[in-house]
Amino acid sequence: MLGFSLSRLPDLDYDGHFKEKFALIPGYWYYFSQGHYRYGMLIHLATVLPAGILMVFQFTPIIRHKFLLFHRINGYVVSLLTVISNLAAFVIIRHPQGGNRVTSHAVETLMGIITTVGVVLAVYNARRKQIDQHRAWMLRTMFYMGVTITARLINLAATPIISRIGNYWSVWMCDEISFLYTNVGLEFPRDGYPDCFLPDGSLDRWKRVAVSAQENPERLEQLGAGVVITFGTMLWICLFLHVIGVEVYLRMTPRESERLRRVSYEKQLEAGYRNPGSAGLVLDRWADADPWTPPSK
Template sequence: MTLHTQNPNPNAFVRVMRKVYNPIGFKKGYNFVLWFIFAGALLGFGLARLQYLSIDGVYKQSASPGEWFYLRRPFYKVGLTLHLATCIPAAILGIFQFVPVIRYKALIFHRINGYVLLVLIVLLNIGALMIARWAFGGTMATQAYVGALAILTLGSASLSYYNIKRLQIDQHRAWMIRTWFYLGTIITLRLIMILSAMIISQFGNYYIAMSCEQIAQMGGDPSIYPNCVANPEGQTAVVANLPGATSVEEVAAALHTSFGMAAWLALALHAVGVEIYLALTPVEGERLRRVSYERQLERGLSHPGSSGLTADRLGDAEKWMPPSKEDSEEKQTGAVMGFP
């Protein structure tokens, strides 16, 4: 595979943009744009939710209607605290792992930050699993999503860690990108959830079972529901109604009804999107594999170029061959794709 150089005669816009992204290590404009959008979204998400670390203060007052009724209980409160105390720092620290200049000039920070993030990913998933039973209604769809996300993120992070220990940098990059794309569903699903909650509310025939005590705790009036009048400790059906809600429990019903669907749709979009991105950036993967080959050769690892988990060792892919001397001289160059 030929590794291309940057366009030596860019237009004025590209020249200006290169002055922005080249100092922080980006060689390709599309990578900078994607980093700015997705890493920026994670950073904004983390900073906006720093206030939620006040569990009994801000979070209690700002939580989705009805959630605090269950999450205030000791076991779930521990899980909630663990999840927020690890998820928020992970969202903030994650942005630095994808800044090229840090990997080039501050590799020790990249490594330490990587280990910290691995620990945070493990802990945030433990916290999420602890509260999955009641998070946003705790439907089976929601619980299944939390479990699937834990498997995907922990599995991808583990594969990324194994590959970097084997100096298989190309696979480390691929699995770490997958990890963060999966984690990013927590942002996309909220956008889908709100939109879908507004849509289903227009139909007026979506209901969710809700505890009468929960309705009372969130500030609703259980006495308007015959089931609650007959049995204050029982449950009743609440209609999903977000834009024209007449009570707080209707808002909760709309959000709880749509959360599971939104979560799975967001996960599907991110899972497909990351594979498209990886498929469209084979030059970067090849460049890093050549770097992996040289480092593995220096370390004396077996199967240099394929010492990690690669398709030519585990599957039926054609055996990867080391680059020629001429190609090796190009290993540090970037590819020209799109505008920059």
């Protein structure tokens, strides 16, 4: 997450580096160069990248143990940035990297919801001094946020695979294709998309045409289609892997969970909670019937 966020910092040069990098990806610069999509992407980048950098300090043991005040303040900052970045992502989710596909909209909406819910639950448990649950939900949230990184790595392999298999298609507006070629100073490929033109020879901007997903550097729209057509599927696969993976990790570290449960008990006992060790997401009615006490050391 740290490496990815640092590598994407140049994207904050929106009209320079970002434009140059994403001008050939359909659904990006065509939409994100203006209007609310532009400001949504700017806010998303300006919040999610700092969050990705700052969160590494939250998982550094010496900071958690020796600099608790910094850990708390930084945690609130990361949580706030994450929520704002998600809200901005919901603004631009109509045109994600996966193109105008329902599968991409669904998975990216789901990712925004579960990361927002996860960070809220993490903060809630921290406020309730239920540190074991705070750790679990913060880990879940960070694992969910990492889905986009894993998906991009797998997509590097998926793009050439579907190109070699062939018979994969993406739907583009003629105006998107025209914008793509005009942006790099090339002429519209009339021979490939004759349906894009009206009888008088003018461009039918809103006409949709099928674009073959191919690694063809001479046909920019085919190259771009090959990049975006697989991304939604990769997100679904990686979301499944990350959701399962973080639960496996939590169950492989029971000692840390039990240690933090002890810490939670001591903090809640000191704060005068009625059922110390059973706050946060631990239901009080269960605690009343069988109050939790730390096992003997």
